[in-house]
Amino acid sequence: MQNEYRQRRERLMEKIGHGTAIFHSAPMAIMHNDVEYTFRQDSDFFYLTGFDEPEAVAVLAPHHEEHRYVLFVRSKDWEQEVWTGYRLGVEAAKDVLGADVVYPIAELDEKLPQYLEKADRLYYRFGRNQAFDDKILHHWQRLLATYNKRGTGPIAIEDPRFILGALRQVKSEAELDLTRQAIAIAAEAHIQAMQQARPGRYEYEIQAGLEHYFRSKGAMGPAYPSIVASGPNACILHYVANTRQMQDRDLLLIDAGCAYGYYNSDITRTFPINGRFTAEQKALYELVLAAQKAAIAEVKPNNSYDQMHKTAVRVLTEGLVELGLLTGSLDQLIEEEKYKPFYMHRTGHWLGLDVHDAGIYRQGDTWQTFQPGYITTVEPGLYIGPETQPAEGQPDIPEHWRGIGIRIEDDVLVTTTGHEVLSAAVPKEVKDLEH
Numbered sequence: 001m002q003n004e005y006r007q008r009r010e011r012l013m014e015k016i017g018h019g020t021a022i023f024h025s026a027p028m029a030i031m032h033n034d035v036e037y038t039f040r041q042d043s044d045f046f047y048l049t050g051f052d053e054p055e056a057v058a059v060l061a062p063h064h065e066e067h068r069y070v071l072f073v074r075s076k077d078w079e080q081e082v083w084t085g086y087r088l089g090v091e092a093a094k095d096v097l098g099a100d101v102v103y104p105i106a107e108l109d110e111k112l113p114q115y116l117e118k119a120d121r122l123y124y125r126f127g128r129n130q131a132f133d134d135k136i137l138h139h140w141q142r143l144l145a146t147y148n149k150r151g152t153g154p155i156a157i158e159d160p161r162f163i164l165g166a167l168r169q170v171k172s173e174a175e176l177d178l179t180r181q182a183i184a185i186a187a188e189a190h191i192q193a194m195q196q197a198r199p200g201r202y203e204y205e206i207q208a209g210l211e212h213y214f215r216s217k218g219a220m221g222p223a224y225p226s227i228v229a230s231g232p233n234a235c236i237l238h239y240v241a242n243t244r245q246m247q248d249r250d251l252l253l254i255d256a257g258c259a260y261g262y263y264n265s266d267i268t269r270t271f272p273i274n275g276r277f278t279a280e281q282k283a284l285y286e287l288v289l290a291a292q293k294a295a296i297a298e299v300k301p302n303n304s305y306d307q308m309h310k311t312a313v314r315v316l317t318e319g320l321v322e323l324g325l326l327t328g329s330l331d332q333l334i335e336e337e338k339y340k341p342f343y344m345h346r347t348g349h350w351l352g353l354d355v356h357d358a359g360i361y362r363q364g365d366t367w368q369t370f371q372p373g374y375i376t377t378v379e380p381g382l383y384i385g386p387e388t389q390p391a392e393g394q395p396d397i398p399e400h401w402r403g404i405g406i407r408i409e410d411d412v413l414v415t416t417t418g419h420e421v422l423s424a425a426v427p428k429e430v431k432d433l434e435h
Contacts, residue, residue, distance in 0.1 A: 002098050004174045005050045008167065009069055012048065013062035015163045020063075020116050020154065021123035023048060024132050025056040038221075043353040044125070044164055046262055051097055053088060055105050061115040070115060071099040072108045109135070116143055122154035125161055165358035169350060170373035175263060176413070179352070179375065180422060182219065182260035183411055186267050187425040189213040190254060193228075194427070197252050197273050203228040203242040210256050219258035223265060224355050227255035234270065234405025235385030237345060246273050251281055253405055257355070264355045266377050267423045268409030275435040280400055282430065284382050287319035288406045289428060291380040295347050299370055299378065299412050299419040306367040309347040312380040316343055325384075325401065326394055338391040342384060348377040351411055370414045375422070379409030 012021065026042040041052050049058050049071070059070040076089035093102040103111050116122065122140055126133050143153040171179065189210045196209055207228045214221055225240040233239045234253035246252060250273045257265035270285065272278075277285060294315050295308040317339045320326040325342070326333055333339060350357035352375060361368055370376070383405045390397055408428055413420045427433060 001050055001174065002096075004172065005048060006098055007172075009048050009060060011167055012160075012164060013060050013068065015167075016060070016062065016121070016123055016160070018063045018119060019121035019123050019158075020119035021060040021160050022112075022136065023058045023060075023125075023160075024129055025051070025054050027129055028054050041262070042128075043262070043358070044161070044168075047164070047168060047353060049097060051088075051093075057105065057108060059112070059115050061119065063118055064115055067100040067115065069098070069100050070111075071097060071102045072105045072111070073102060075104045075106070109139075112139055113143070116140070116154060117150065118152050119154045120152075122157045123160040123163075124157060125159050161358065162360070165360065168352060168357065169359040170371065171352065171375060171413075172373075175352070178261040178263040179265070179411075182223070182258055182263050182265040183267070183422045184425070185214060185217045185219050185260060186223075186257045186265040187423055188217070189256065189258070190267055190269055190426045193254055193256075194269070194271055194433070197246065197271075199246055199248040199250070199273055202245050203230055203233070203252075206252070206254065207242045207256075210254070214258040219260045220262070221259060223257040223259045227253065227268075229253045229255075229405065230273065232386050232403040232405070234407075235383040235388070235403070236405075237383070248274050249278060250274075251277075251285075251404065251406065253407055255407065255409065262353055264351060264353070265411060265423070266351055266355055266409065267411065267426055268379055268407045269426055269428060270406045270408060271433040277430065277434065281404055281406075283323060284384075284401075284404055285406050286430065287316060287323075288380055288382050288408055289430075290319070291315035292378055292408045292410070295380060296378050296410065296412055296419065296421065299376060299414060301372055301414060301416065301418075302369050304367040304369055305361055305376075308376075308378060312347045312378075313339060313343070316380060316382065320382075324395065325390075325397065328393075336391075338394055341388055341391055341394075342382050343380065344383070345381070347380050348412075351375045351377055372414055372416045374414040376412055376414070377409050378412050379407055381405070381407030383407075 023045045025045050029037045031037050055074050057072040062068050073093050074087050090102050124136050147153050193206050207226045228242045229239040230246040230252045231250040252273050253270040255268040291312040295312040298308040298311050317333050350359045384401045386402050410421050410423045
């Protein structure tokens, strides 16, 4: 993978020209008191370095005569390592990580100015580490103060995420291999959960089975807090309590994925716990499935990202009219967003190192277009909770529709000729969910 990381750095350095880009590792996050969460590296930092330790800084200085790729890492320290784990250390990092030079992190303030003083622009993302933000501003301001004497140095700071995000959106073959593995593991876990769910069991039992399967197959763990939502809980978009006992005639909505080699899967399925849809559940489920299939068909090169959402909304709104849950002109209902009490979120998001991955969706009024190598989720839904209120001027919601929440989500790769549904192994047809 080191060649992969090198190529990524080279692509970014081509974009920044005579600038210098600085990336900081993720901080250690506190769970409670002095107990820390398991460390998870910052995605941009990992994308460029493959280095999985905290307290590290990467500097890309393509204009520097000797050191274009510079790392600052923790020194070896046995007294600390015996408590918190082995460190790569300064000496090994140069060979293992392919840096031109590696310094101890303690020398950052001393060494950093030489990589900034000839740069015409500084690329750095503020807002994630206040202490480090202050450090970068201090170095930048010192260089500005002497700019008139030297005539060199960065006079502007730019957020690198917009350049790097565009690079991260196009997945390489190595990235696709890791993503496919994450999706394959999650797909098998979903299938196993469908087999294990039944009335009387608790949501957390299904969650435990999913996450056990993730880890047993080599995944890092869940990509995000697993949603296992039965009955009316499925109408809560980010329900994570997972404490309810599942009842006969409930639907179970599972939104769960895993991280494998830092790449994520994100899959949602909704199915009847007792093996049979009620008439209302089936009608709404088939409507969501039709909307998802229509939206997936819009995932192809040069199509607007927004088109899949518009397509899903149109199918859902038309179906809600046919079911009597909405009344009026289809175009007017869509324009006035009368569907929103039932469908209040967008139809997808980019997927990769982050579950909601890097990359823009629109610039002003212009939507991003799909390009080969992009991965998006496609996840329409309908949610009619116990307290859902109809839009103004719309009919009251009959009681027999209440308590039904449905979402169907797949991970879809944009190919040169169209798309590939990477999570297609997980059943979603009515005939495959009933027994």
